[in-house]
Amino acid sequence: MKIGILTIGNELMNGRIADANSSFIAREMNAQGWTIEAMMSVGDDEEAIKTRLHYLLAFTDAVICTGGLGPTVDDITTAAVARAFGLPLVMDEDVLAHLREIFIRYNLRWTENNAKQALFPEGAQVIPNPVGTAAGFALPVKDKLVFVIPGVPSETVRMVPGGVIGLLRRYFPQATEYAAKQTVKTFGLSEAAVDERLADFDFSALGVNVGFYPVFPENHVVLIAHAERREEAQKNLQRATDAVISRLGDCIFSQGEESLEEIIAGMLTDRKLTLAVAESCTGGLIASRLTDVPGSSVFFERGVVTYSNKAKIDLLGVPADIIEQHGAVSEQTARAMAEGVRKMAKTDIGISSTGIAGPSGGTKEKPVGTVYIALCDGSLTVCRHYAFRWDRRRNKLISSEAALMMLKNHLEDKK
Numbered sequence: 327m328k329i330g331i332l333t334i335g336n337e338l339m340n341g342r343i344a345d346a347n348s349s350f351i352a353r354e355m356n357a358q359g360w361t362i363e364a365m366m367s368v369g370d371d372e373e374a375i376k377t378r379l380h381y382l383l384a385f386t387d388a389v390i391c392t393g394g395l396g397p398t399v400d401d402i403t404t405a406a407v408a409r410a411f412g413l414p415l416v417m418d419e420d421v422l423a424h425l426r427e428i429f430i431r432y433n434l435r436w437t438e439n440n441a442k443q444a445l446f447p448e449g450a451q452v453i454p455n456p457v458g459t460a461a462g463f464a465l466p467v468k469d470k471l472v473f474v475i476p477g478v479p480s481e482t483v484r485m486v487p488g489g490v491i492g493l494l495r496r497y498f499p500q501a502t503e504y505a506a507k508q509t510v511k512t513f514g515l516s517e518a519a520v521d522e523r524l525a526d527f528d529f530s531a532l533g534v535n536v537g538f539y540p541v542f543p544e545n546h547v548v549l550i551a552h553a554e555r556r557e558e559a560q561k562n563l564q565r566a567t568d569a570v571i572s573r574l575g576d577c578i579f580s581q582g583e584e585s586l587e588e589i590i591a592g593m594l595t596d597r598k599l600t601l602a603v604a605e606s607c608t609g610g611l612i613a614s615r616l617t618d619v620p621g622s623s624v625f626f627e628r629g630v631v632t633y634s635n636k637a638k639i640d641l642l643g644v645p646a647d648i649i650e651q652h653g654a655v656s657e658q659t660a661r662a663m664a665e666g667v668r669k670m671a672k673t674d675i676g677i678s679s680t681g682i683a684g685p686s687g688g689t690k691e692k693p694v695g696t697v698y699i700a701l702c703d704g705s706l707t708v709c710r711h712y713a714f715r716w717d718r719r720r721n722k723l724i725s726s727e728a729a730l731m732m733l734k735n736h737l738e739d740k741k
Contacts, residue, residue: 330382393477602671607681642666660698
């Protein structure tokens with residue numbers, strides 16, 4: 327099955343927001359074994375929407391459109407799609423009642439332009455929106471389908487798996503090929519190095535497509551196995567996954583969609599361990615990532631940003647002579663920070679970061695990108711030195727990743 331994607335909105339065309347929906351939809355369609363033939367974006371212009379829609383339908387089985395379903399005057403997608411196929415707009419009384427119920431439930435003021443979201447082209451099937459007010463719809467056009475769903479990414483993420491895919495399978499029962507997907511996340515290898523390590527294995531012989539996706543500072547390997555039977559696809563996927571693990575095992579931190587911080591949160595929670603963090607160059611980023619995980623209060627006791635030398639001395643008890651002799655960016659200071667925050671917080675583990683994020687502040691001995699990460703668990707303190715080469719923001723991000731990887735590896739070693 328061939329699919330086209332059309333994202334709609336002036337905000338896309340003037341660069342105010344990035345198009346996150348196309349990449350998400352493409353991943354979801356490919357995971358089903360379907361092909362994306364083209365992706366296009368267009369502004370809130372009726373003639374432009376009509377032209378692009380007919381163009382995409384000329385060589386696809388279905389087109390998925392996102393955006394322009396709000397209540398304001400610039401939200402014209404529904405009307406544009408209806409006119410593109412010479413169809414009248416029809417009020418769906420059930421959707422209208424649902425909209426009014428939402429406004430009552432949240433004590434919102436109803437204005438009549440909200441009723442616009444209950445209008446659909448004649449013959450369209452409504453796709454419920456579980457997280458927003460704008461319902462989507464599927465419109466049969468001869469032997470093809472046009473989908474229109476909201477452009478808010480959080481709504482798209484819910485409506486594609488929950489509505490679009492099911493309708494595509496029912497409408498195109500001949501698309502019976504099964505696909506099984508696995509994501510393997512790595513840190514510590516470049517994209518080229520990952521590719522080199524996997525070069526000796528013939529994934530195509532198993533009917534498995536391999537994709538390399540840099541998500542700085544990580545590199546993700548996505549495996550998609552296609553077969554006529556579900557069991558065969560899953561079997562081939564497992565063989566391909568085993569091949570990846572055997573070649574990248576030392577750099578893999580996740581087999582699935584879990585983030586590094588989610589994995590660490592699970593490990594700390596399961597073992598009933600507590601953590602405190604002292605940060606300098608990362609500026610609170612380690613703590614931020616860990617506390618993004620729901621339930622992190624179970625293991626995360628505190629995080630402190632001790633950016634100045636005085637803060638390191640006053641809050642963490644780092645001896646002034648260590649900083650004077652070795653510098654704030656040093657193994658000795660990093661160790662003292664980890665030990666100090668653990669002692670202060672009375673936690674099982676303390677971790678710290680200190681470094682030079684850039685673009686200034688570096689020296690010949692300690693250039694920009696010099697970072698020290700330390701971990702203390704009461705019985706030992708370990709520290710690693712890194713020499714990163716990125717801009718300030720990416721140096722901070724990769725330093726936080728290195729700290730989390732150190733913590734994950736430590737927890738695995740202590741099983």
